[in-house]
Amino acid sequence: MIKSKLYYFWIVFNVIIWTMILGTLGVLGSIFEWKGRYMGWIVRSWAKIILKTSFIKFKVIGEENIKPDKHYFFAANHESEFDIPLVFASIKLQMVAVSKIELKNIPFLGWAMRAAGHIFVDRRNHSRALESMNKAKMSMARNPRSVIIFPEGTRSKNGEVLPFKKGGLVLAINLDMEVVPVGIKGTRLLLENKFTSNDDKLILKIGRPIKTSSLNYEDRNILAENVRNQVVELAKD
Numbered sequence: 001m002i003k004s005k006l007y008y009f010w011i012v013f014n015v016i017i018w019t020m021i022l023g024t025l026g027v028l029g030s031i032f033e034w035k036g037r038y039m040g041w042i043v044r045s046w047a048k049i050i051l052k053t054s055f056i057k058f059k060v061i062g063e064e065n066i067k068p069d070k071h072y073f074f075a076a077n078h079e080s081e082f083d084i085p086l087v088f089a090s091i092k093l094q095m096v097a098v099s100k101i102e103l104k105n106i107p108f109l110g111w112a113m114r115a116a117g118h119i120f121v122d123r124r125n126h127s128r129a130l131e132s133m134n135k136a137k138m139s140m141a142r143n144p145r146s147v148i149i150f151p152e153g154t155r156s157k158n159g160e161v162l163p164f165k166k167g168g169l170v171l172a173i174n175l176d177m178e179v180v181p182v183g184i185k186g187t188r189l190l191l192e193n194k195f196t197s198n199d200d201k202l203i204l205k206i207g208r209p210i211k212t213s214s215l216n217y218e219d220r221n222i223l224a225e226n227v228r229n230q231v232v233e234l235a236k237d
Contacts, residue, residue, distance in 0.1 A: 010054065011054045014050055014053050014054055015050055018046055018049050018050055018053070019046065019108050019109050019112070020108045022042050022045060022046045022049075022112070023042075023046075023108035023109060023111060023112035024108065025042060026038070026039045026042035026043070026112045026115055026116065027111050027112055027115045029042070030115035030116070036094060036096070036115075036116050036117045036143065036145065037094060039112070039115055039116035039117075040094040040095065040116065040145075042112070042116075043088050043095075043112075043116060044088050044089065044092070046085070046088070047084070047085035047086070047087075047088035047089035048085075048089045050085045051085055051086070051089055051202075056082075056190065056202060057201040057202070058086055058089065058090065058201055058202040058203070058204065059201045059202070059203050059204070060090045060204050060205075060206070061203065061204070061205045061206065062205050062206035062207060062234075063092075063206060065180070065206050065207060065208050065209065066091075066093070066180060066206060066209070068092065068093065070178075071093070071144050071145055071146045071147075071177060072093070072146045072147075072177060072178055072179070072180045072209060073146070073147050073149070073168075073169075073171075073172035073175070073177040073178065073179045073180065073212075074087070074091065074095070074146065074147065074148045074149070074179075074180045074182050075148075075149050075150075075151050075164075075168070075169065075179055075180070075181055075182065075227050075231065076148065076149075076150055076181075076182035076183070076184055076204075076231065077150070077152065077156065077161045077182075077183060077184050077231050077232075077235050078150035078152050078154065078155045078156060078184075079155060079156060079159065079184055079185075079186075079187040079188035080155060080187040080188045080190070081155075081187075082187040082190060082202070083150065083184050083187050084097070086184060086187060086202050086204055087148055087182070087184075087204065090204040090206075091146070091148075091204075091206070093145075093146045094145045094146060095145060095146040095147065095148055096116060096117050096118045096119060096145060096146075096147055096148070097113075097118050097119070097147070097148045097149070098118075098119045098121060098136075098147060098148070098149045098168050098171070099113065099118055099119065099120055099121070100120070100121065100122075101120045101121060101122040101128075101132075103120070104120045117139060117143070117145070119132065119133075119136040119139075119147070120132060121133070121167070133167065133170070133171050133174075136171060137171065137174055137175060140175055141175075147168075147171075147172075147177070148182075149168035149169075151164035151165050151166075151168055151169060151224065151227070151228070152164060152165070153165045155188075156188070159188055161228060161231055161232045161235060163228070164224040164225075164227065164228045165224075166220040166221065166223075166224050169220060169223050169224050169227065170217060170220050172212055172223075173212045173215050173216065173217065173219070173220065173223065176212060176213050177212060178209035178210060178211055178212065179209065179210045179212060179223070179227055180206060180207060180208075180209050180210070181207035181208075181210070181227050181230035181231045181234055182204060182205065182206055182207065182231065182234065183203075183204070183205040183207070183231055183232075183233070183234025183235035183236070184202075184203070184204055184205075184235060185202070185203040185204075185205075185235055185236075186201065186202040186203055187202055190202065205234040205235070206234075207230050207231075207234050210223070210226065210227065210230075
């Protein structure tokens with residue numbers, strides 16, 4: 001019990017310290033580089049350092065399904081807070097997240113996310129959410145990059161993949177971007193201290209891209225169900 005609590009506090013300490021250090025460097029560096037490439041490198045470094053210093057191993061499966069010179073709309077299941085560093089450490093593309101607006105003003109984290117061009121959505125206000133999506137569409141047209149969303153909208157408490165919300169996937173349709181299903185396994189068990197050995201790894205599986213070029217707004221439910229079904233399969237044991 002004491003060991004697990006100490007490990008948990010060590011993880012929290014790591015996240016806070018490295019977010020402060022690299023977040024500050026990222027914000028300062030982004031003053032001179034508006035496209036977010038430097039900030040993207042900072043975020044990937046942040047993710048890898050947090051996993052490394054927390055003694056967390058991870059494995060990526062399916063990297064061959066994506067091309068390094070393309071931009072994708074990744075959709076993943078959401079098990080815990082550690083999904084974020086796992087995703088950014090695993091996917092070697094310049095990428096931004098669609099996040100809840102509450103994160104925007106958090107010191108260091110929110111500042112860094114804004115500097116990187118992440119997309120903030122007010123899920124409690126439909127008109128503001130639409131406005132955010134329209135701004136995101138214009139931003140992506142000016143400066144294309146990949147996007148990661150967690151369509152469940154919240155973390156699953158029991159590991160079961162929740163129904164997908166459609167808003168983020170509508171943005172993928174509007175941008176004519178291929179949607180890549182991503183399955184995450186192990187982050188919930190990690191924070192619940194249910195790993196059985198030091199050889200246990202977090203696993204991230206990358207599925208095959210789903211084209212959206214022939215889809216429109218009316219197809220959003222079909223797309224959401226299709227993506228969710230594939231995410232469920234990828235997240236299985």
